[in-house]
Amino acid sequence: MPRIVFAPAIQRHVPSPVHDVDASTVGAALGLAFAALPALRGYILDDQGRLRLHLAVFVDGIAIHDRHRLSDPVGTTSEIYVVQALSGG
Amino acid sequence: MKDRLLVATRKGLFILHRLGDGHWQPTPTQFMGEPVTAVLADLRDDTLYAALNLGHFGVKLWRSRDGGQEWEACAVPLYPPQPAAGTPPPVPDQPPPAPWSLQQIWVLEAGGADEPGVLWAGTLPGGLFRSADGADSWALNRALWDRPERSRWFGGGYDTPGIHSICVDPRGSRHLTLAVSCGGVWQTFDGGLDWVCTTTGMHADYMPPERRDDSAIQDPHRLAQCMGQPEAMWVQHHNGIFRSIDGGHHWHEVHAGPSSFGFAVAAHPQQPDTAWFVPAVKDECRIPVDARLVVTRTRDGGRSFEVLSDGLPPVPAYDLVYRHGLAVDDSGERLAMGSTTGGLWISENGGDQWQCVSARLPPIYCVRFG
Numbered sequence: 001m002p003r004i005v006f007a008p009a010i011q012r013h014v015p016s017p018v019h020d021v022d023a024s025t026v027g028a029a030l031g032l033a034f035a036a037l038p039a040l041r042g043y044i045l046d047d048q049g050r051l052r053l054h055l056a057v058f059v060d061g062i063a064i065h066d067r068h069r070l071s072d073p074v075g076t077t078s079e080i081y082v083v084q085a086l087s088g089g
Numbered sequence: 090m091k092d093r094l095l096v097a098t099r100k101g102l103f104i105l106h107r108l109g110d111g112h113w114q115p116t117p118t119q120f121m122g123e124p125v126t127a128v129l130a131d132l133r134d135d136t137l138y139a140a141l142n143l144g145h146f147g148v149k150l151w152r153s154r155d156g157g158q159e160w161e162a163c164a165v166p167l168y169p170p171q172p173a174a175g176t177p178p179p180v181p182d183q184p185p186p187a188p189w190s191l192q193q194i195w196v197l198e199a200g201g202a203d204e205p206g207v208l209w210a211g212t213l214p215g216g217l218f219r220s221a222d223g224a225d226s227w228a229l230n231r232a233l234w235d236r237p238e239r240s241r242w243f244g245g246g247y248d249t250p251g252i253h254s255i256c257v258d259p260r261g262s263r264h265l266t267l268a269v270s271c272g273g274v275w276q277t278f279d280g281g282l283d284w285v286c287t288t289t290g291m292h293a294d295y296m297p298p299e300r301r302d303d304s305a306i307q308d309p310h311r312l313a314q315c316m317g318q319p320e321a322m323w324v325q326h327h328n329g330i331f332r333s334i335d336g337g338h339h340w341h342e343v344h345a346g347p348s349s350f351g352f353a354v355a356a357h358p359q360q361p362d363t364a365w366f367v368p369a370v371k372d373e374c375r376i377p378v379d380a381r382l383v384v385t386r387t388r389d390g391g392r393s394f395e396v397l398s399d400g401l402p403p404v405p406a407y408d409l410v411y412r413h414g415l416a417v418d419d420s421g422e423r424l425a426m427g428s429t430t431g432g433l434w435i436s437e438n439g440g441d442q443w444q445c446v447s448a449r450l451p452p453i454y455c456v457r458f459g
Contacts, residue, residue, distance in 0.1 A: 013146060039162065043146040047168040047190040054145040084145040 002074045004029050006040075007083040014040045026057055027070030029080055044082060054085045091418040091458035093156075094425055095137070096433060097125035100451035102139050104157045113435060113446045119157055127413070129197035130459025131223075133205055138163075138224060140194035140210075148191045150224055166191055166210050166218035166227040186240075187214035187249040196413065198255040201262025211252030211267060215242055219281065230281045238272070238286060238305035245270030245308045245327065246412075253412050254312035258319050266337050268312035268324065273304045274337055290340035294328050295372070311412040313356035313364065316419075321361030325354040325412075330366060332391050343391030347378040353415035353426075360421065362390040365440055367410040367426065380405035384415075384426065384440050400443030401434065408432045413455035427453030 002023055006016040016037055023029035034041040046052050051067040058064070058081045064072040074080060092107040102119040120141060126148075127140040137153040139160070151160040168189035192213040200207025208220040210227065217230040233239075242250035250272050258264035263280035266287075273286045288304040296306060308327035315321040324331045324340065329349035331340040343349075350371030357363035366385045369375050377383065383398045402408070408428030417424045424436045426443070431450040434443040 009145065013143070042149075042165065043143075046147065046188070048171055048188060050188075050190075052145065052147055 001076060002029055002078040002080060004033055004080040004082065006033075007081070009084045010040075010043060010082065014043055016040055024073060025070065026059060026064055026066075026072045026074060026080060029074055030070060030082075054087050055082065056085045057082050090420045090423050093130070093459060094435070095128045095130060095455075095457045095459065096425075096427055096450065096453060097128040097139065097413075097455040097457075098427075098431075098451040098453050099124050101125060102128060102157075103450065105446065111437070111444075116157065119160065120151070124454075126454055127194045127197045127210075128455055128457055129199060129208075130457060131199045131208070132459055133199060133202065134223070136223065138197050138208070140197060142193050148194055150194065152224055163224040164220075164226050166194070166212060166216065166229065168216060169229060189216075190214075191216075192249060193247070193251065195251045195253045196255055198257060201257050201259070204262050207262070209255045209257070209265070211255050213247055213251035214249035215239060215251060215269065215272065217252055217255075217267065217281070232277075232282055233275065233284050236284060241303070241305040242269060242272035243306070245310075254309070256312060256314040256319075256322070258314075259316050260319060266312065266314065266322065268309040270310060271306055271308040271327075273307045274309055274312060274324065276337060287337045288340065289338065290333075290342070291324070291326060291331055292328060292342075310352045311354045313354045315356045315358065315361045317359035318361040321356070323354045323356050323364045325351050325366055327372070330354075330391065332364075334361070334390075343387070345385045345387070345391075345394040346396065347381075347383070351410070352412045353410045355415045355417040355424065357417065357421045358419050360388070363388045363421070363439075364391075365415060365417065365424065366394075367415055369409060375409055376407050377409070380407060382406040382408045382428070382432075384424075384443075386440050397440045397443075399441060400436075400445065402432065402445070402448070406432075411454060413457075414453055416456045416458055418458040423458065425456040425458065427456045429453065 001020045004019045021029045021032040094105045096103040101121045102125045104116045105113040124142045126142045129138040141149045150165045153160045171189035196211040198209045206223045210218040218227040220227045254268040256266045266276045273288045286304040288307045291307045309324040311325045313323045320336045322333045348368035355365045382401045385394045414427045426434045429452045433446040436443045
Protein backbone atom coordinates (compact mmCIF):
# COMPACT_ATOMS: atom_id res chain seq x y z
CA MET A 1 0.00 0.00 0.00
CA PRO A 2 1.44 3.46 -0.86
CA ARG A 3 2.74 5.49 2.01
CA ILE A 4 2.42 9.30 2.31
CA VAL A 5 4.83 11.32 4.41
CA PHE A 6 4.51 15.00 5.31
CA ALA A 7 7.66 17.03 5.94
CA PRO A 8 8.46 18.35 9.43
CA ALA A 9 7.69 21.93 8.33
CA ILE A 10 4.08 20.83 7.84
CA GLN A 11 3.99 18.96 11.13
CA ARG A 12 4.71 22.23 12.84
CA HIS A 13 1.27 23.46 11.82
CA VAL A 14 -0.76 20.29 11.55
CA PRO A 15 0.62 17.13 13.14
CA SER A 16 0.36 14.63 10.31
CA PRO A 17 1.47 11.07 10.93
CA VAL A 18 2.63 8.80 8.15
CA HIS A 19 -0.40 7.43 6.31
CA ASP A 20 -0.68 4.15 4.45
CA VAL A 21 -3.26 4.91 1.81
CA ASP A 22 -5.07 2.66 -0.61
CA ALA A 23 -4.78 4.92 -3.63
CA SER A 24 -3.55 4.83 -7.21
CA THR A 25 -2.92 8.55 -7.78
CA VAL A 26 -1.39 11.38 -5.81
CA GLY A 27 -4.74 13.12 -5.65
CA ALA A 28 -6.48 10.07 -4.24
CA ALA A 29 -3.72 9.58 -1.70
CA LEU A 30 -3.93 13.16 -0.53
CA GLY A 31 -7.70 12.91 -0.42
CA LEU A 32 -7.49 10.01 2.00
CA ALA A 33 -5.03 11.93 4.15
CA PHE A 34 -7.35 14.92 4.20
CA ALA A 35 -10.30 12.74 5.13
CA ALA A 36 -8.38 11.73 8.22
CA LEU A 37 -7.09 15.26 8.87
CA PRO A 38 -9.43 17.87 7.35
CA ALA A 39 -7.35 20.80 8.62
CA LEU A 40 -4.44 19.61 6.51
CA ARG A 41 -6.10 20.28 3.16
CA GLY A 42 -5.77 24.06 3.23
CA TYR A 43 -2.08 23.78 4.00
CA ILE A 44 -1.40 21.64 0.95
CA LEU A 45 -3.90 22.72 -1.70
CA ASP A 46 -5.09 26.13 -2.80
CA ASP A 47 -8.69 27.28 -3.29
CA GLN A 48 -8.90 25.52 -6.65
CA GLY A 49 -7.56 22.22 -5.36
CA ARG A 50 -4.12 22.69 -6.87
CA LEU A 51 -0.87 21.97 -5.12
CA ARG A 52 0.26 25.16 -3.43
CA LEU A 53 2.87 27.06 -5.39
CA HIS A 54 5.61 26.64 -2.81
CA LEU A 55 5.08 22.96 -2.07
CA ALA A 56 6.47 19.96 -3.87
CA VAL A 57 5.34 16.34 -4.00
CA PHE A 58 7.69 13.50 -4.86
CA VAL A 59 6.65 9.97 -5.72
CA ASP A 60 9.54 7.55 -5.22
CA GLY A 61 11.91 10.46 -5.51
CA ILE A 62 10.43 11.98 -8.67
CA ALA A 63 8.64 15.32 -8.58
CA ILE A 64 5.08 15.02 -9.80
CA HIS A 65 4.15 16.51 -13.17
CA ASP A 66 0.48 17.33 -12.66
CA ARG A 67 0.24 19.93 -9.93
CA HIS A 68 -3.31 20.89 -10.91
CA ARG A 69 -5.23 17.64 -11.04
CA LEU A 70 -2.69 15.57 -9.09
CA SER A 71 -3.13 12.68 -11.49
CA ASP A 72 0.38 11.26 -11.23
CA PRO A 73 0.13 7.51 -10.56
CA VAL A 74 1.44 5.82 -7.45
CA GLY A 75 2.40 2.19 -7.15
CA THR A 76 1.45 -0.22 -4.45
CA THR A 77 4.80 0.27 -2.71
CA SER A 78 5.31 3.93 -3.56
CA GLU A 79 6.38 6.49 -1.04
CA ILE A 80 4.87 9.94 -1.47
CA TYR A 81 6.71 12.84 0.12
CA VAL A 82 5.05 16.21 0.58
CA VAL A 83 7.67 18.87 1.26
CA GLN A 84 8.01 22.63 1.26
CA ALA A 85 9.84 24.23 -1.64
CA LEU A 86 12.61 26.62 -0.72
CA SER A 87 11.01 29.20 -3.00
CA GLY A 88 8.45 29.83 -0.29
CA GLY A 89 10.95 31.66 1.88
CA MET B 90 -8.27 56.20 24.94
CA LYS B 91 -7.37 52.68 23.98
CA ASP B 92 -4.66 51.08 26.11
CA ARG B 93 -4.04 48.05 23.94
CA LEU B 94 -2.07 48.12 20.71
CA LEU B 95 -1.84 45.31 18.19
CA VAL B 96 1.25 45.25 16.00
CA ALA B 97 1.27 42.83 13.09
CA THR B 98 4.72 42.14 11.72
CA ARG B 99 6.67 40.00 9.32
CA LYS B 100 7.61 37.76 12.23
CA GLY B 101 4.63 37.60 14.51
CA LEU B 102 1.97 39.52 16.39
CA PHE B 103 2.98 41.83 19.21
CA ILE B 104 0.35 42.97 21.70
CA LEU B 105 1.26 45.87 23.93
CA HIS B 106 -0.55 47.31 26.93
CA ARG B 107 -0.12 50.80 28.27
CA LEU B 108 1.01 50.97 31.86
CA GLY B 109 0.07 53.70 34.28
CA ASP B 110 3.41 55.42 33.83
CA GLY B 111 2.85 55.74 30.08
CA HIS B 112 5.15 52.93 29.00
CA TRP B 113 3.90 50.22 26.67
CA GLN B 114 4.46 46.69 27.92
CA PRO B 115 4.63 43.86 25.39
CA THR B 116 3.03 40.51 26.12
CA PRO B 117 4.53 37.24 24.83
CA THR B 118 4.74 37.33 21.05
CA GLN B 119 2.07 35.40 19.23
CA PHE B 120 2.71 33.46 15.99
CA MET B 121 6.46 33.96 16.37
CA GLY B 122 8.20 33.76 13.04
CA GLU B 123 5.04 33.93 10.95
CA PRO B 124 3.98 36.85 8.75
CA VAL B 125 0.87 38.50 10.22
CA THR B 126 -0.70 40.57 7.46
CA ALA B 127 -3.82 41.89 9.15
CA VAL B 128 -5.23 42.12 12.63
CA LEU B 129 -8.55 43.19 14.11
CA ALA B 130 -9.86 43.81 17.59
CA ASP B 131 -13.63 43.37 17.35
CA LEU B 132 -14.82 45.48 20.23
CA ARG B 133 -18.40 44.22 19.92
CA ASP B 134 -17.47 40.90 21.51
CA ASP B 135 -13.83 41.50 22.45
CA THR B 136 -12.48 39.00 19.95
CA LEU B 137 -9.08 39.37 18.32
CA TYR B 138 -8.42 38.16 14.79
CA ALA B 139 -5.01 37.65 13.19
CA ALA B 140 -4.48 36.81 9.52
CA LEU B 141 -1.29 34.96 8.66
CA ASN B 142 0.30 34.45 5.30
CA LEU B 143 2.48 31.38 5.57
CA GLY B 144 5.04 31.32 2.81
CA HIS B 145 4.47 27.69 1.90
CA PHE B 146 1.11 26.84 3.34
CA GLY B 147 -1.17 29.70 2.42
CA VAL B 148 -3.34 32.11 4.34
CA LYS B 149 -4.62 31.25 7.79
CA LEU B 150 -6.92 33.08 10.17
CA TRP B 151 -6.91 32.79 13.93
CA ARG B 152 -9.06 34.29 16.65
CA SER B 153 -8.75 34.78 20.37
CA ARG B 154 -11.53 35.39 22.84
CA ASP B 155 -9.28 36.00 25.84
CA GLY B 156 -7.24 38.95 24.71
CA GLY B 157 -4.60 37.02 22.83
CA GLN B 158 -3.54 34.26 25.19
CA GLU B 159 -5.27 31.35 23.51
CA TRP B 160 -5.95 31.21 19.78
CA GLU B 161 -8.09 28.96 17.65
CA ALA B 162 -8.00 28.46 13.91
CA CYS B 163 -11.08 29.67 12.10
CA ALA B 164 -12.23 29.54 8.52
CA VAL B 165 -10.34 31.43 5.85
CA PRO B 166 -12.07 33.02 2.88
CA LEU B 167 -12.11 30.61 -0.03
CA TYR B 168 -12.62 31.63 -3.63
CA PRO B 169 -15.25 29.61 -5.47
CA PRO B 170 -14.34 27.23 -8.28
CA GLN B 171 -12.89 29.13 -11.19
CA PRO B 172 -14.99 28.58 -14.29
CA ALA B 173 -12.81 27.39 -17.14
CA ALA B 174 -15.27 28.66 -19.71
CA GLY B 175 -15.26 32.15 -18.26
CA THR B 176 -11.52 32.50 -18.14
CA PRO B 177 -10.35 34.90 -20.82
CA PRO B 178 -7.55 33.67 -23.07
CA PRO B 179 -4.10 34.93 -22.11
CA VAL B 180 -3.07 38.20 -23.72
CA PRO B 181 0.43 38.14 -25.22
CA ASP B 182 2.97 40.10 -23.20
CA GLN B 183 0.47 40.66 -20.42
CA PRO B 184 0.56 38.91 -17.06
CA PRO B 185 -2.08 36.24 -16.82
CA PRO B 186 -5.11 37.03 -14.70
CA ALA B 187 -4.74 35.92 -11.13
CA PRO B 188 -6.18 32.53 -10.28
CA TRP B 189 -9.19 32.52 -8.03
CA SER B 190 -7.20 31.64 -4.97
CA LEU B 191 -6.64 33.52 -1.76
CA GLN B 192 -3.21 35.11 -1.68
CA GLN B 193 -3.50 37.38 1.32
CA ILE B 194 -5.94 38.90 3.74
CA TRP B 195 -5.00 42.56 3.48
CA VAL B 196 -7.58 44.04 5.82
CA LEU B 197 -10.13 42.85 8.35
CA GLU B 198 -12.98 45.00 9.59
CA ALA B 199 -15.92 44.46 11.89
CA GLY B 200 -19.44 45.06 10.66
CA GLY B 201 -21.69 47.61 12.33
CA ALA B 202 -22.85 47.59 15.91
CA ASP B 203 -26.20 46.25 14.69
CA GLU B 204 -24.53 43.28 12.96
CA PRO B 205 -22.98 41.10 15.63
CA GLY B 206 -20.65 38.54 14.13
CA VAL B 207 -20.38 40.25 10.77
CA LEU B 208 -16.83 40.63 9.50
CA TRP B 209 -15.43 41.90 6.24
CA ALA B 210 -12.15 40.78 4.70
CA GLY B 211 -10.37 42.55 1.86
CA THR B 212 -8.05 40.22 0.02
CA LEU B 213 -5.58 39.71 -2.76
CA PRO B 214 -6.39 39.01 -5.59
CA GLY B 215 -9.26 41.45 -5.15
CA GLY B 216 -12.14 39.61 -3.53
CA LEU B 217 -14.28 41.06 -0.77
CA PHE B 218 -15.50 38.45 1.69
CA ARG B 219 -18.19 38.63 4.36
CA SER B 220 -18.62 36.46 7.40
CA ALA B 221 -21.90 36.45 9.29
CA ASP B 222 -20.65 34.26 12.12
CA GLY B 223 -17.37 35.60 13.43
CA ALA B 224 -15.22 33.81 10.86
CA ASP B 225 -16.77 30.37 11.14
CA SER B 226 -17.52 30.79 7.43
CA TRP B 227 -17.01 33.30 4.63
CA ALA B 228 -18.67 34.15 1.34
CA LEU B 229 -17.23 36.02 -1.61
CA ASN B 230 -19.21 39.12 -2.58
CA ARG B 231 -20.00 38.13 -6.13
CA ALA B 232 -21.65 41.43 -7.01
CA LEU B 233 -18.30 43.21 -6.79
CA TRP B 234 -16.23 40.28 -8.02
CA ASP B 235 -18.35 40.01 -11.15
CA ARG B 236 -18.21 43.70 -12.05
CA PRO B 237 -16.81 44.00 -15.57
CA GLU B 238 -14.54 46.84 -14.43
CA ARG B 239 -12.59 44.36 -12.36
CA SER B 240 -10.83 43.23 -15.53
CA ARG B 241 -9.16 46.66 -15.56
CA TRP B 242 -7.84 46.38 -12.01
CA PHE B 243 -4.16 45.62 -11.64
CA GLY B 244 -1.66 45.05 -8.90
CA GLY B 245 -0.31 47.87 -6.79
CA GLY B 246 2.20 46.85 -4.17
CA TYR B 247 1.62 43.24 -5.10
CA ASP B 248 1.35 41.39 -8.38
CA THR B 249 -2.42 41.21 -8.18
CA PRO B 250 -5.08 43.74 -7.19
CA GLY B 251 -6.19 43.86 -3.59
CA ILE B 252 -8.73 45.44 -1.26
CA HIS B 253 -6.92 47.11 1.61
CA SER B 254 -9.45 49.55 3.09
CA ILE B 255 -13.03 48.93 4.19
CA CYS B 256 -15.05 51.65 5.91
CA VAL B 257 -18.38 50.65 7.45
CA ASP B 258 -20.63 53.69 7.73
CA PRO B 259 -21.48 54.29 11.41
CA ARG B 260 -24.87 55.68 10.31
CA GLY B 261 -25.85 52.50 8.49
CA SER B 262 -24.02 49.21 8.25
CA ARG B 263 -25.25 48.47 4.75
CA HIS B 264 -23.15 51.32 3.41
CA LEU B 265 -19.56 50.31 2.80
CA THR B 266 -16.78 52.23 1.14
CA LEU B 267 -13.69 50.33 0.15
CA ALA B 268 -10.50 51.01 -1.73
CA VAL B 269 -8.58 48.83 -4.16
CA SER B 270 -4.96 48.99 -5.30
CA CYS B 271 -5.33 49.44 -8.18
CA GLY B 272 -9.05 49.54 -8.80
CA GLY B 273 -10.55 52.71 -7.36
CA VAL B 274 -12.95 53.46 -4.53
CA TRP B 275 -16.15 51.43 -4.45
CA GLN B 276 -19.33 51.96 -2.48
CA THR B 277 -22.40 49.93 -1.74
CA PHE B 278 -25.50 51.27 -0.06
CA ASP B 279 -27.40 48.00 0.18
CA GLY B 280 -25.02 45.68 1.98
CA GLY B 281 -23.12 44.63 -1.11
CA LEU B 282 -25.83 43.93 -3.66
CA ASP B 283 -24.88 46.83 -5.91
CA TRP B 284 -21.64 48.74 -6.22
CA VAL B 285 -20.59 52.05 -7.70
CA CYS B 286 -17.05 53.30 -8.30
CA THR B 287 -16.64 56.79 -6.89
CA THR B 288 -13.37 58.43 -7.84
CA THR B 289 -14.48 61.67 -9.48
CA GLY B 290 -11.65 64.13 -9.02
CA MET B 291 -8.90 61.55 -8.66
CA HIS B 292 -6.30 61.21 -11.36
CA ALA B 293 -3.62 58.70 -12.22
CA ASP B 294 -0.58 60.30 -13.77
CA TYR B 295 1.13 56.91 -13.94
CA MET B 296 -1.23 55.96 -16.76
CA PRO B 297 -1.37 57.10 -20.39
CA PRO B 298 -3.17 60.46 -20.65
CA GLU B 299 -6.38 58.99 -22.00
CA ARG B 300 -6.64 56.69 -18.98
CA ARG B 301 -5.72 59.33 -16.39
CA ASP B 302 -9.26 59.72 -15.09
CA ASP B 303 -10.35 56.10 -15.48
CA SER B 304 -12.11 55.30 -12.24
CA ALA B 305 -11.27 51.61 -12.13
CA ILE B 306 -7.50 52.04 -12.36
CA GLN B 307 -7.01 54.60 -9.61
CA ASP B 308 -4.60 53.57 -6.89
CA PRO B 309 -5.86 54.72 -3.52
CA HIS B 310 -3.12 53.51 -1.21
CA ARG B 311 -5.34 53.88 1.83
CA LEU B 312 -8.83 55.19 2.61
CA ALA B 313 -9.91 56.61 5.97
CA GLN B 314 -13.22 57.99 7.16
CA CYS B 315 -14.10 60.39 9.97
CA MET B 316 -16.43 58.31 12.10
CA GLY B 317 -18.03 61.36 13.71
CA GLN B 318 -18.74 63.01 10.36
CA PRO B 319 -18.66 60.17 7.85
CA GLU B 320 -19.08 62.45 4.85
CA ALA B 321 -15.45 63.42 5.41
CA MET B 322 -13.05 60.95 3.86
CA TRP B 323 -9.37 60.94 3.05
CA VAL B 324 -7.34 58.97 0.55
CA GLN B 325 -3.59 58.68 0.37
CA HIS B 326 -3.39 57.99 -3.35
CA HIS B 327 -0.43 57.02 -5.46
CA ASN B 328 -0.71 60.45 -7.02
CA GLY B 329 -1.14 62.43 -3.85
CA ILE B 330 -3.67 63.20 -1.15
CA PHE B 331 -7.37 63.48 -1.93
CA ARG B 332 -10.20 64.58 0.32
CA SER B 333 -13.96 64.26 0.02
CA ILE B 334 -16.61 66.09 2.01
CA ASP B 335 -19.56 64.43 0.33
CA GLY B 336 -19.06 60.81 1.26
CA GLY B 337 -16.59 60.01 -1.47
CA HIS B 338 -18.69 61.07 -4.43
CA HIS B 339 -16.26 63.83 -5.30
CA TRP B 340 -12.61 64.20 -4.40
CA HIS B 341 -10.26 67.13 -4.49
CA GLU B 342 -6.52 67.04 -4.30
CA VAL B 343 -4.60 68.73 -1.51
CA HIS B 344 -0.88 69.23 -1.29
CA ALA B 345 1.38 68.50 1.65
CA GLY B 346 5.04 69.15 2.26
CA PRO B 347 7.58 67.65 2.14
CA SER B 348 5.70 65.23 -0.09
CA SER B 349 2.16 64.22 -0.89
CA PHE B 350 3.28 60.71 -1.70
CA GLY B 351 2.92 58.00 0.88
CA PHE B 352 0.89 54.99 1.82
CA ALA B 353 -0.83 55.58 5.15
CA VAL B 354 -3.55 57.96 6.32
CA ALA B 355 -5.37 58.21 9.63
CA ALA B 356 -8.53 60.29 9.98
CA HIS B 357 -9.46 62.00 13.21
CA PRO B 358 -12.48 60.18 14.68
CA GLN B 359 -14.44 63.38 15.36
CA GLN B 360 -12.82 66.29 13.56
CA PRO B 361 -13.44 66.05 9.81
CA ASP B 362 -10.70 68.50 8.94
CA THR B 363 -7.94 66.60 10.73
CA ALA B 364 -5.87 63.77 9.30
CA TRP B 365 -2.32 62.43 9.46
CA PHE B 366 0.01 61.16 6.75
CA VAL B 367 3.56 59.84 6.49
CA PRO B 368 5.28 61.35 3.46
CA ALA B 369 7.86 59.60 1.33
CA VAL B 370 9.74 60.18 -1.88
CA LYS B 371 7.72 59.05 -4.79
CA ASP B 372 7.80 56.83 -6.58
CA GLU B 373 10.49 54.29 -7.15
CA CYS B 374 12.59 55.53 -4.25
CA ARG B 375 10.14 55.21 -1.36
CA ILE B 376 12.17 56.50 1.53
CA PRO B 377 11.47 59.47 3.79
CA VAL B 378 12.22 62.78 2.08
CA ASP B 379 15.87 63.65 2.78
CA ALA B 380 15.96 60.51 4.96
CA ARG B 381 14.00 62.43 7.61
CA LEU B 382 11.04 60.50 9.02
CA VAL B 383 8.15 62.87 9.73
CA VAL B 384 4.40 62.81 10.08
CA THR B 385 2.27 65.46 8.45
CA ARG B 386 -0.98 66.68 9.97
CA THR B 387 -3.69 68.88 8.62
CA ARG B 388 -6.31 70.44 10.86
CA ASP B 389 -7.96 72.60 8.24
CA GLY B 390 -9.14 70.11 5.68
CA GLY B 391 -5.89 70.01 3.77
CA ARG B 392 -5.37 73.74 3.23
CA SER B 393 -2.20 73.51 5.30
CA PHE B 394 -0.05 70.81 6.82
CA GLU B 395 2.19 70.75 9.87
CA VAL B 396 5.36 68.66 9.79
CA LEU B 397 5.73 66.71 13.04
CA SER B 398 9.01 65.08 14.02
CA ASP B 399 9.50 65.56 17.77
CA GLY B 400 10.61 62.17 19.07
CA LEU B 401 11.11 60.61 15.65
CA PRO B 402 14.59 59.39 14.72
CA PRO B 403 17.30 61.74 13.48
CA VAL B 404 18.57 61.82 9.93
CA PRO B 405 19.26 59.44 8.32
CA ALA B 406 16.21 57.26 8.83
CA TYR B 407 14.88 55.01 6.11
CA ASP B 408 11.66 53.94 7.76
CA LEU B 409 8.77 53.52 5.39
CA VAL B 410 5.25 53.28 6.75
CA TYR B 411 2.95 50.99 4.86
CA ARG B 412 -0.79 51.37 4.33
CA HIS B 413 -1.82 50.00 7.70
CA GLY B 414 1.19 51.27 9.62
CA LEU B 415 -0.50 54.38 11.05
CA ALA B 416 -3.46 54.35 13.44
CA VAL B 417 -5.36 56.72 15.67
CA ASP B 418 -7.54 55.65 18.57
CA ASP B 419 -11.05 56.85 19.30
CA SER B 420 -9.82 59.84 21.30
CA GLY B 421 -8.07 61.36 18.32
CA GLU B 422 -5.08 62.07 20.52
CA ARG B 423 -3.26 58.74 20.67
CA LEU B 424 -1.52 57.56 17.52
CA ALA B 425 0.71 54.64 16.68
CA MET B 426 3.09 54.30 13.77
CA GLY B 427 5.09 51.25 12.69
CA SER B 428 7.68 51.10 9.95
CA THR B 429 9.18 48.64 7.53
CA THR B 430 12.43 48.70 9.45
CA GLY B 431 10.80 47.77 12.70
CA GLY B 432 10.37 51.15 14.35
CA LEU B 433 7.31 51.63 16.54
CA TRP B 434 6.28 55.02 17.87
CA ILE B 435 3.32 56.27 19.86
CA SER B 436 2.04 59.78 20.35
CA GLU B 437 -0.29 60.81 23.16
CA ASN B 438 -0.99 64.30 21.85
CA GLY B 439 -2.09 64.06 18.28
CA GLY B 440 1.38 63.67 16.85
CA ASP B 441 3.01 66.68 18.50
CA GLN B 442 5.44 64.37 20.28
CA TRP B 443 6.32 60.75 19.72
CA GLN B 444 7.93 58.15 21.95
CA CYS B 445 9.85 55.27 20.47
CA VAL B 446 8.49 52.02 21.83
CA SER B 447 10.94 49.90 19.88
CA ALA B 448 13.35 50.44 17.03
CA ARG B 449 14.07 46.79 16.43
CA LEU B 450 10.84 44.99 15.77
CA PRO B 451 10.41 42.94 12.62
CA PRO B 452 9.03 44.83 9.61
CA ILE B 453 5.64 46.17 10.65
CA TYR B 454 2.63 45.64 8.42
CA CYS B 455 -0.20 46.91 10.59
CA VAL B 456 -0.84 48.74 13.86
CA ARG B 457 -4.30 48.95 15.47
CA PHE B 458 -5.66 50.07 18.78
CA GLY B 459 -8.40 48.08 20.40
